[in-house]
Amino acid sequence: xxxxxxxxxxxxxxxxxxxxxxxxxxxxxxxxxxxxxxxxxxxxxxxxxxxxxxxxxxxxxxxxxxxxxxxxxxxxxxxxxxxxxxxxxxxxxxxxxxxxxxxxxxxxxxxxxxxxxxxxxxxxxxxxxxxxxxxxxxxxxxxxxxxxxxxxxxxxxxxxxxxxxxxxxxxxxxxxxxxxxxxxxxxxxxxxxxxxxxxxxxxxxxxxxxxxxxxxxxxxxxxxxxxxxxxxxxxxxxxxxxxxxxxxxxxxxxxxxxxxxxxxxxxxxxxxxxxx
Amino acid sequence: xxxxxxxxxxxxxxxxxxxxxxxxxxxxxxxxxxxxxxxxxxxxxxxxxxxxxxxxxxxxxxxxxxxxxxxxxxxxxxxxxxxxxxxxxxxxxxxxxxxxxxxxxxxxxxxxxxxxxxxxxxxxxxxxxxxxxxxxxxxxxxxxxxxxxxxxxxxxxxxxxxxxxxxxxxxxxxxxxxxxxxxxxxxxxxxxxxxxxxxxxxxxxxxxxxxxxxxxxxxxxxxxxxxxxxxxxxxxxxxxxxxxxxxxxxxxxxxxxxxxxxxxxxxxxxxxxxxxxxxxxxxxxxxxxxxxxxxxxxxxxxxxxxx
Numbered sequence: 293x294x295x296x297x298x299x300x301x302x303x304x305x306x307x308x309x310x311x312x313x314x315x316x317x318x319x320x321x322x323x324x325x326x327x328x329x330x331x332x333x334x335x336x337x338x339x340x341x342x343x344x345x346x347x348x349x350x351x352x353x354x355x356x357x358x359x360x361x362x363x364x365x366x367x368x369x370x371x372x373x374x375x376x377x378x379x380x381x382x383x384x385x386x387x388x389x390x391x392x393x394x395x396x397x398x399x400x401x402x403x404x405x406x407x408x409x410x411x412x413x414x415x416x417x418x419x420x421x422x423x424x425x426x427x428x429x430x431x432x433x434x435x436x437x438x439x440x441x442x443x444x445x446x447x448x449x450x451x452x453x454x455x456x457x458x459x460x461x462x463x464x465x466x467x468x469x470x471x472x473x474x475x476x477x478x479x480x481x482x483x484x485x486x487x488x489x490x491x492x493x494x495x496x497x498x499x500x501x502x503x504x505x506x507x508x509x510x511x512x513x514x515x516x517x518x519x520x521x522x523x524x525x526x527x528x529x530x531x532x533x534x535x536x537x538x539x540x541x542x543x544x545x546x547x548x549x550x551x552x553x554x555x556x557x558x559x560x561x562x563x564x565x566x567x568x
Numbered sequence: 569x570x571x572x573x574x575x576x577x578x579x580x581x582x583x584x585x586x587x588x589x590x591x592x593x594x595x596x597x598x599x600x601x602x603x604x605x606x607x608x609x610x611x612x613x614x615x616x617x618x619x620x621x622x623x624x625x626x627x628x629x630x631x632x633x634x635x636x637x638x639x640x641x642x643x644x645x646x647x648x649x650x651x652x653x654x655x656x657x658x659x660x661x662x663x664x665x666x667x668x669x670x671x672x673x674x675x676x677x678x679x680x681x682x683x684x685x686x687x688x689x690x691x692x693x694x695x696x697x698x699x700x701x702x703x704x705x706x707x708x709x710x711x712x713x714x715x716x717x718x719x720x721x722x723x724x725x726x727x728x729x730x731x732x733x734x735x736x737x738x739x740x741x742x743x744x745x746x747x748x749x750x751x752x753x754x755x756x757x758x759x760x761x762x763x764x765x766x767x768x769x770x771x772x773x774x775x776x777x778x779x780x781x782x783x784x785x786x787x788x789x790x791x792x793x794x795x796x797x798x799x800x801x802x803x804x805x806x807x808x809x810x811x812x813x814x815x816x817x818x819x820x821x822x823x824x825x826x827x828x829x830x831x832x833x834x835x836x837x838x839x840x841x842x843x844x845x846x847x848x849x850x851x852x853x854x855x856x857x858x859x860x861x862x863x864x865x866x867x868x869x870x871x872x873x874x875x
Contacts, residue, residue, distance in 0.1 A: 407586030412813045412850050419591065419847045422835035423598045499712055506714050507820060509835050522718065526821075529718065530726045537722070540715040548710045 305556025311549035315542070319365030326359045331514040341534065348538050352528065357521075357535070361542055364516040368546070371428065371511075372497040375435035376490055382436065383443025384479075384486045390444070391451025392470075392478055401444065408441035417500060421509050431510055435497055443489055450482045488558045495550035502543055518543040572866065576859055587851050588640065591844050592633050598840050605649045605838075645845035650837045656845045659830055664849070666736070667819065667826035671811040673746050678753035678807055683800065685754075686761025687793060693766065701758060708755025713814060717748045717821045734823035745822045749814050753807035757800065764799040768792045798868045805861030809854050 301309070333353040340350045348357035390401035411419075420434035454460060454477070463473050504510030505519030513520055518539045525536030603619050620626050624635050639646065645656035689701040724744060725733040735741050768774065769792055777787045816828035823829075827846060834842035 403582050404586070406583050407590065410583050410587055410851055410855055411590075411847070412809065412854055414813050414816065415847045415850050418831060418835065419594055419843060422831075422843050423594050423840055425599065495710065502712060503714070503817060507817065507832055509832065522714065526718065529722055533722055533726075536718050540712075540718050544711045544715050547712065548707075551706070551710045 301556055301560050304552055305560070308549045308552035308556060311545065312553055315365060315546050315549070316369055319362050319369060322362035323359060323366075326356055326362075331355065341532070349532075349534055351524065351535055357538060360516040360521060361518070361539060364518045364521055364539065365542070365546075367511055367515065367517050368498055368501055371432055371501050372435065372494055375432050375439065375497050375501075376493050378432065378436035379439035379443055379493070380486055380490045383440040383489075384447050384482065386440070387444035387447030387449075388451045388474065388478055388482055391448040391482075392455060392474055394452075394455070398448070401448070405441035405444050408437065409445075411438075413438050413500060414503065417504055418507075418509060421504060426504075426509050426512055428511070431501065431504065435500060438500070439493055439497065443486065443493075446489055447482045447486055450485045451478055454478055454481055484561055488561050491557045492554040495547045495554055498543075498550065499547055518546075573863065576862065580855060580859070583855065584852075588637060588848065589633065591848055592636050595840055595844055596629070598838075600838065602649070606647070606652075640848065645848075646841045648839055648842060650834075650839045656841045659842060660827070660845055660849065663825060663827045663830040666824060667812070667815045667828065670742075670745060670749065670819070670824065670826060671808065671815040673742065674749035674811040674815070675753055675804070675808050677746060677750040678757050678811070679804065681750070682754045682757030682807075683761050686758040686763075687765055687788070689758070690762045690765035690769065691788060698762075701762065705755040705759045708751045708758075711751075713748050713751055714817060714821055716751060717744070717818065720744055720748060721821075734821075736822075736824045741822070741824075745815075745818050745824060748821075749811055749818045752814060753810050756807050756810065757803060760803040761796065761800050764796040765792055768795045771795075798865065801868060802861045802865045805857045805864075809857055812850065812853065 333355055334350070342349045348361060350356055351360070386401055390398040408416075416438055417434045420437065421430050424430050460473060460477060463477055468476075501510055502517070502519035502522075505517040506523045507519075508523065511517035511520055513524070521539035522536050522543070525532070525534075525539065528535050602623060602625065603616060606623070607616075607619050617626070624632055627635070643657060645660070648654045648656055648659060651659075685701055689695075689698040692698055721733055721744065724731045731740055731743055732738075774787060774791055777791050778784075815826065816831060818824070819826040819828035820832055830842060831846045833839075834846070
């Protein structure tokens with residue numbers, strides 16, 4: 293039974309996926325269509341409201357908001373995509389080995405996940421980027437370190453359940469090595485769980501990145517990020533509310549769409565998680 | 569119960585060691601030399617060596633870690649790197665009560681709002697109210713609360729001018745932050761209440777209660793809600809942790825002098841001891857909250873026995 297053949301998505305999920313695709317496409321394409329870069333200032337064109345030339349207006353330095361939104365999207369998607377990929381790989385590998393090997397390896401890994409799960413997410417992120425510095429690399433590392441433990445737990449539970457199953461015994465009876473069993477049988481079977489979890493993780497990770505950047509300890513200006521743009525627009529909320537509102541709407545839309553898409557995919561791949 | 573409590577506390581020890589170890593290591597990896605930060609550039613090597621010895625930095629790393637643990641046990645987080653001679657505990661002592669008050673207020677509102685909403689939605693599944701509640705809870709989870717804050721400030725403070733934009737001190741200053749902060753906990757509590765009441769309503773004893781002619785209110789309140797309350801109570805712990813971490817961000821938006829501002833200020837000033845103390849305090853707080861909720865679960869549900 294192939295997951296791809298039976299994958300049925302409901303209309304809301306498809307709408308959410310289309311929204312995500314449009315946002316990603318926009319983030320990639322828009323910078324090619326506008327002539328300016330995200331940090332090009334035009335001090336004769338500051339604080340222009342939305343117009344035909346600047347669809348989303350310009351900020352206090354005359355930078356085109358649309359270009360900055362798109363670049364911000366590129367950064368948000370790239371940072372969170374990398375972080376989710378990294379924590380999925382780390383979590384899946386760790387969880388799979390712990391579940392399959394059991395014993396001391398399992399015990400050690402579980403205690404380590406306990407430690408990582410004990411930190412409140414936002415404070416762990418602040419600890420890493422605040423003390424080690426908010427470079428792009430540190431942000432990705434911090435976000436990956438937050439997500440991997442939950443992933444490892446879930447994959448481990450799945451691998452543990454697999455260990456006792458007959459087809460694993462059968463493979464071993466046929467002379468398969470541990471390595472072959474892990475790669476050909478265990479990995480394939482825990483992959484669904486890992487992918488479901490990963491699709492659910494993207495939204496929260498984008499939100500974490502935006503929160504950090506909003507606080508000023510994530511992506512650093514002049515590089516744009518939706519969180520940075522909201523924070524920069526805040527002091528001008530009275531006179532130019534669009535500066536903060538437009539990135540707010542885009543960020544909310546992205547997270548909402550990712551949440552819907554993630555839950556829809558989770559439901560389609562794993563009927564047990566069906567919500568009531 | 570006492571044995572269970574003892575077991576849980578022992579089980580917590582490795583977590584505490586791991587958490588403090590990570591904070592210690594990250595602190596060592598921080599750029600900059602504490603001696604230079606605290607005492608400025610010292611040209612005299614003897615003075616510098618004495619300062620280093622005074623801070624214990626001349627010892628091997630494992631010894632430094634043990635001393636770090638020792639001072640944490642005495643709730644001593646050291647001195648601020650930025651404000652000379654001011655203890656980190658003094659900075660936190662001022663900021664923490666504000667943040668905890670804000671978080672607790674938000675949680676109270678969330679419980680008072682979330683439980684009735686969830687109950688109402690569960691009693692009429694798939695009704696307009698149920699759909700509305702589902703949409704609201706989804707928005708509460710998915711829309712970043714600093715985005716909500718932007719909208720509320722724009723509407724109530726700048727357009728309608730009913731409430732102050734930012735600041736702290738009067739009851740009016742509390743309204744918007746609490747409103748923003750209660751959203752996620754409310755969404756969470758509503759969702760769990762709805763689910764657990766729905767689950768209880770499907771049980772046989774509810775049908776029995778209805779069959780023997782009890783009025784609907786008695787069935788819902790005495791049978792359904794009371795049994796669902798066990799699950800709801802334990803989710804309050806998670807809602808409270810949402811409110812506490814949310815408070816850190818909300819404070820920044822509304823200019824409230826709590827832990828959030830202390831933390832972000834510390835990050836900008838590279839005041840590492842303050843950052844470390846905040847992270848350790850909140851992690852400890854969350855571990856205790858977790859434990860309290862597990863104990864509450866055991867105390868509330870007579871079916872659960874911990875040997």
